[in-house]
Amino acid sequence: MWAFLSRRLRRWVILVVAVPLLGRALERVGGALEERRGESSLTRGLRGVGHRLGRGRRDE
Numbered sequence: 565m566w567a568f569l570s571r572r573l574r575r576w577v578i579l580v581v582a583v584p585l586l587g588r589a590l591e592r593v594g595g596a597l598e599e600r601r602g603e604s605s606l607t608r609g610l611r612g613v614g615h616r617l618g619r620g621r622r623d624e
Contacts, residue, residue: 583617586614587615588614590617591610591611594610595607598611
């Protein structure tokens with residue numbers, strides 16, 4: 565079925581679905597690392613990128 569969708573529609577689906585999921589995953593990984601080892605530039609970076617990718621969320 566994926567092959568029947570137009571190129572533009574596939575790109576839109578990826579941007580609408582996959583990018584926010586990736587942002588949430590990066591935030592969680594950064595949070596888990598921060599709980600284990602404390603705050604570092606890596607955890608700040610992961611959480612920052614995750615926050616920027618997931619900006620469309622309303623759960624803040």
